[in-house]
Amino acid sequence: MALKIEGSKFLIAGGASLVGSHLVSGLIEKGAAEIVVYDPVLFDVTDSLGDLKNDPRVRLISGDVMKLHQLVTNMEDVDGAVNLAAYMSLGFTQNPWDAIDVNIKGHLNFLESARLNNVGKVIFASSSAVYGFGIGGGILEDTPHNIQENPPGAVAYGSSKIIGEQLCRMYKQKYDLDYFALRFSTVYGENQHHRAANALYIIETYERLVRGEPPLLFGDGSESKDFVYVGDVARGIIMALESNATDDAMNISGGLSISTKELVALITQIVGSEIEPEYIKEDGRIRLKTGVGLHYVNTKAYEVIGWRPEMPLEEGIRRLIRTLA
């Protein structure tokens, strides 16, 4: 079903996050009547939500997706619900117990609450991690999940997102609950937090340059990433809510490959620095390797909901950096 944003009520689980803050902002701009930001607020919420939390249409609930009763109560009269609540690869490594609970059982609680409250449509924040790591080239939606030679936390994270998508399919088949699973590539943007292993690289490179230290490049710098601007992601979620289409999964990505070498050069140029990068081998930290030319093809999103990314990487990085300074 196609939702109308204007005058409607939304619940965003994990809504105090990077994507959540931009989504709240986008929903308000489009005239949403009420937005329940459902988040345990384990992190400093002012980092991401800022002034949005003072908006009378925004209701901040210290909510846990593991509490079915709490989700059910707070989803009352909700027209559309978005589940952004998740642990990522690093979280799976540090605390697999809570990561499993939140990403899988929490998502099942989310779907059950949506069903019980007759929510019109739900959006599930899936991830390009469903394809695994260590791969390169252009990735289409039917690419299988590569589980080879990746850190266990990262593989478990990707699998948790596959299960999340399948639970959506199951709720569609059993209860006709409309949904979209959106597979985000590496999301970056203003108010970026320090919990995402991939996007963190932008911040770390910037911070090293500002301190006068050389940025670090692994291997020969040919590993590549596909960044998507958080504002584009929020717009994709809203377009998926508004679309008549349902029961599908698709890439929401920048669609362009950038090597770490090019990325470091771009950030160095933006900062106005002339420091040369330092090439290093592994530093022992958990790292998600990528192949050459990695990008997630996003033509399906254009065909199905008319979405395409708009923010050029350079401008997006400038915006991110401004919030760090």
Place this chain on the structure above:
Amino acid sequence: MALKIEGSKFLIAGGASLVGSHLVSGLIEKGAAEIVVYDPVLFDVTDSLGDLKNDPRVRLISGDVMKLHQLVTNMEDVDGAVNLAAYMSLGFTQNPWDAIDVNIKGHLNFLESARLNNVGKVIFASSSAVYGFGIGGGILEDTPHNIQENPPGAVAYGSSKIIGEQLCRMYKQKYDLDYFALRFSTVYGENQHHRAANALYIIETYERLVRGEPPLLFGDGSESKDFVYVGDVARGIIMALESNATDDAMNISGGLSISTKELVALITQIVGSEIEPEYIKEDGRIRLKTGVGLHYVNTKAYEVIGWRPEMPLEEGIRRLIRTLA
């Protein structure tokens, strides 16, 4: 580490199952001192364990892998532990709540209990479902997970096994807990239960023939399966416990492809019937499709632990059928 079976103590979670009963039998034959069969015994345990439950070395605990404290208590002084407790594809479809709990959180409880009790080695019952369904040809251990066009319960089941393997890797990395993940193909054998979608096909074909009804073939009968005899599986688990090797996953399979057409002809011949099969389209039930020539290559198991399957399919099916009659 390499375990000595003779004089050692074992715990088998989900031990009242098809594989569990053959494993208990195999461990007793090799002189195990004590075997804790840890199982909720939701099913009629006499079906699978039979007289084994009266053996003084076998201790049957009505145990739930979701109860960490109960697992921890019962794993005291255990030398080797095997986790067979799992919901399969049909269970994931019917009850995703309990399936997620048992397959993922339950397995984490199992590993944590093994760590806390300094268990020497654990074996995780993984599955060829980690490669997905709908695929054909020879499948090696590095084949990625195909998630396309399969029932959500089946995909979720396969992903739960991938997560299970990764949790093993995590416990090896963090706590040096030795493990093997064994990816079973379609297990069949004496005391076969009716809960496994794939192996059930043998039973159904047999039962139709006995009733004088034609066996059913989907499509053109070219879909293929790879059956592994439960006695071979139990022997594989014991050899993995005894092996010095660790931290690896491998196929435990028949290694041979049989088309459903050939399978039906074989069972018809064993029964001594002359009824011709009936070719049908889908019957609306959840079914796990397979491609042509599907088989899981098992040379790695031979290289790493010296295991290879021994039971010819015809003889194995005869044994299964004798327990049905």
